[in-house]
Amino acid sequence: MSNPPSSGGPSSVAASNRTVQNLKRSVQQAFSDRYKVIGFISSGTYGRVYKAVGRHGQTGEFAIKKFKPDKEGEQIQYTGISQSAIREMALCSELSHMNVIRLIEIILEDKCIFMVFEYAEHDLLQIIHHHTQPTRHPIPPATVKSIMFQLLNGCQYLHANWVLHRDLKPANIMVTSGGEVRVGDLGLARLFSKPLHSLFSGDKVVVTIWYRAPELLLGSRHYTPAIDMWAIGCIFAELLSLRPIFKGEEAKMDSKKTVPFQRNQMQKIVEIMGLPTKDKWPHLVNMPEYGQLSTLSASQHSKAGGSSLEKWYYSTINSHSATSVPTSNASLGAEGYKLLSGLLEYDPEKRLTAQTALQHPFFSTGDKVSSNCFEGMKMEYPHRRVSQDDNDIRTSSLPGTKRSGLPDDSRPVKRMKE
Amino acid sequence: MTTEDERYRTSTQYRLWSYTPSSLLALRTSTNSLAADRVREAVRRSREARAVSSTETSDAERGRSVSAAPEGEVDCLTVEEELKLVRFYCRQTSQLGDHLKFPSDVKVYNAPLINMKSVLILFWQATAIQYIKRFYLTNSPMTYHPADILKTALYFSTKTENHYKSIVEFANVIGKTKAEDVLASEFLLTQALRFTFDVRHPFRALDGAVMELRALASGNVPAIPGGEEPVDLPQRLDNRAQHSYSKANDYLKTSAQLTDVYFHFTPSQIMMASLLLADKDLAEWYIRSKFPASVDPSGLMANKVMGVVEKCAEMMATVAPNSDASDVERKEVSALMKKLKRCRNPEKKDLTALQRAKRAGAGEDEKIVKKRKLEREQSAKEGENLFGPALKRS
Numbered sequence: 001m002s003n004p005p006s007s008g009g010p011s012s013v014a015a016s017n018r019t020v021q022n023l024k025r026s027v028q029q030a031f032s033d034r035y036k037v038i039g040f041i042s043s044g045t046y047g048r049v050y051k052a053v054g055r056h057g058q059t060g061e062f063a064i065k066k067f068k069p070d071k072e073g074e075q076i077q078y079t080g081i082s083q084s085a086i087r088e089m090a091l092c093s094e095l096s097h098m099n100v101i102r103l104i105e106i107i108l109e110d111k112c113i114f115m116v117f118e119y120a121e122h123d124l125l126q127i128i129h130h131h132t133q134p135t136r137h138p139i140p141p142a143t144v145k146s147i148m149f150q151l152l153n154g155c156q157y158l159h160a161n162w163v164l165h166r167d168l169k170p171a172n173i174m175v176t177s178g179g180e181v182r183v184g185d186l187g188l189a190r191l192f193s194k195p196l197h198s199l200f201s202g203d204k205v206v207v208t209i210w211y212r213a214p215e216l217l218l219g220s221r222h223y224t225p226a227i228d229m230w231a232i233g234c235i236f237a238e239l240l241s242l243r244p245i246f247k248g249e250e251a252k253m254d255s256k257k258t259v260p261f262q263r264n265q266m267q268k269i270v271e272i273m274g275l276p277t278k279d280k281w282p283h284l285v286n287m288p289e290y291g292q293l294s295t296l297s298a299s300q301h302s303k304a305g306g307s308s309l310e311k312w313y314y315s316t317i318n319s320h321s322a323t324s325v326p327t328s329n330a331s332l333g334a335e336g337y338k339l340l341s342g343l344l345e346y347d348p349e350k351r352l353t354a355q356t357a358l359q360h361p362f363f364s365t366g367d368k369v370s371s372n373c374f375e376g377m378k379m380e381y382p383h384r385r386v387s388q389d390d391n392d393i394r395t396s397s398l399p400g401t402k403r404s405g406l407p408d409d410s411r412p413v414k415r416m417k418e
Numbered sequence: 419m420t421t422e423d424e425r426y427r428t429s430t431q432y433r434l435w436s437y438t439p440s441s442l443l444a445l446r447t448s449t450n451s452l453a454a455d456r457v458r459e460a461v462r463r464s465r466e467a468r469a470v471s472s473t474e475t476s477d478a479e480r481g482r483s484v485s486a487a488p489e490g491e492v493d494c495l496t497v498e499e500e501l502k503l504v505r506f507y508c509r510q511t512s513q514l515g516d517h518l519k520f521p522s523d524v525k526v527y528n529a530p531l532i533n534m535k536s537v538l539i540l541f542w543q544a545t546a547i548q549y550i551k552r553f554y555l556t557n558s559p560m561t562y563h564p565a566d567i568l569k570t571a572l573y574f575s576t577k578t579e580n581h582y583k584s585i586v587e588f589a590n591v592i593g594k595t596k597a598e599d600v601l602a603s604e605f606l607l608t609q610a611l612r613f614t615f616d617v618r619h620p621f622r623a624l625d626g627a628v629m630e631l632r633a634l635a636s637g638n639v640p641a642i643p644g645g646e647e648p649v650d651l652p653q654r655l656d657n658r659a660q661h662s663y664s665k666a667n668d669y670l671k672t673s674a675q676l677t678d679v680y681f682h683f684t685p686s687q688i689m690m691a692s693l694l695l696a697d698k699d700l701a702e703w704y705i706r707s708k709f710p711a712s713v714d715p716s717g718l719m720a721n722k723v724m725g726v727v728e729k730c731a732e733m734m735a736t737v738a739p740n741s742d743a744s745d746v747e748r749k750e751v752s753a754l755m756k757k758l759k760r761c762r763n764p765e766k767k768d769l770t771a772l773q774r775a776k777r778a779g780a781g782e783d784e785k786i787v788k789k790r791k792l793e794r795e796q797s798a799k800e801g802e803n804l805f806g807p808a809l810k811r812s
Contacts, residue, residue: 078601080601081608086578090578091616093615094429096428160425
């Protein structure tokens, strides 16, 4: 409680008339009167996402998220608006930041809820995938730097507003055609200013496994903004190497519905980061799955508790230079490594926060960070695939499509062959 | 860096749900008068319909019904009466909430000193109450009965406050209620809430304030970051801080929920006001310790804050911090319930049936498309009524 009470007296409504007008309109006019759907983008357990344009001269394009009603139990019992839809509506209405996806309006019609978002042409999954075709060629360093800065900036805003994203991964990071990064898909996000259930009630498991922080893998019930920061570290690594840095296989839940120890995923982390030690991570011994660590084998290099992340980093940023000198990531240099290792820090308390990461010398040295991550690029990324066929289920597994919804979150995104 | 205050001002609670007393009254007055007009219209329509059908049956009956039409003007509820009714149902919301057992399989963090389970319950009920209060800014109890809206709001806030319950179980525990009844007004509620579901409560601010007061009592803690340690500590500070916690908390749980303070003050102002009601000298010392001479040499800022907090406390003190209604209130409310029976909008009585009809109409044939278009035009007309007139800065 360090903030003094606002000094103003009873406050008048500061709601912009525009917002009120929008909301009013959304009740008056049904969805199809206001928007024209031009294609289908993706589907998930929550419902479907469509691309649309406005019918009344609204500028730009829109991504429409259409929610299905929630079902409960074995007999199909309508339970009203789904909790994840409500959560996303509640959060998105509170948020407004240039690096967070913008909610335009919400429309109710019959049993359906439509959330109208600004449309983003790209996402990081799609961009990364593009750089593996037809052969691997690195994402330009200036683009990587700009993406990281904007991603951290959006995340800093979320954390400052007590929002945990909880599912950061390349597919959820949108990029507009103007090169602006937008953190998207807040369907799993939570306000951490509110009392929280432990991780093991409510949503069983959080964060797609490849981006899951070690404290979660080791059974921590406390989740903090640091889990988002680990995921951002993984995304940074993936922007450099074009493949997930810790690509583990998920252990499935057993018949007793107990959450298993994710041995394979932890093993992948240990192979590069070395085994965590209680010297460097004092609370390690209190982790519920601490005992499991001794069964993991560190790689030859990192047996002594050492990390081979530095080696991984330099071989990654230099690997392309032999073939395609002009676009090498070597210019990201030592500061890039320091940022990466600060994000992929085992101890969540020592891990960089979004705020400290933004002030990292990585961003203040070398080239200036651009607010357009495509600045200076000669090529253009392919546009998001939009299907005309409403029932085309295959589109949901194409790269560049978004997946979310609780039952899916424990599984990594399927990719095209690499 | 943005300050907490600046962040609060971006919240929907501030942007959409904060009013001056006069703008709040104006909104309620117009909601009430629009609803009363519609009640009279609807009653007139149903009387006409009855008259027509009786013509078809027998002249004798018609004669009787026409002559037996002492049903003059409907006596509608006033704004004050509506407020009293809504307040009573807000009390009921907490009581019903207490009645619904917390599912035993839900695990929560237990922070030291704070029983998180009871905190969750507190947030859930308080949010439901604020939903009801917000709902009745633009809707009248004559149109939508608070007993119906109460169930929907309480269930809806299980979803927004991460306190998920099975709808079937929820309906069973309430009794005489089907899942369908609870959900019938869910869309109605979300619309009235303008899809903003995040309610900022003062509870955790109080936790923080009391923790800080106790830390100050132990010494070695500056009153403001980087500032000096306060010298003039009140006597028995630690003891008083602990003691006022439960008193202040009672105000926050009841008086803050049942009065209009959420519409007029920020959560931190409400928290400070509860502390003021619990221990005036302590709260004043606490507030003034935040404005040392180096920050506020003239004392003007401290005075301004004190003034606002006192105003808030005054408003909050108009409802005693008891969860039960007084006998006077009970009597008054039971008379109002009888009055409400006679002035309810006959067309909106059975929300479950209305919702069922609406959902049955979700097919695709032409007739239904036409019907929906009509409904849309209708709701376009009603839209103004639903949200009341455009809000003005005042």
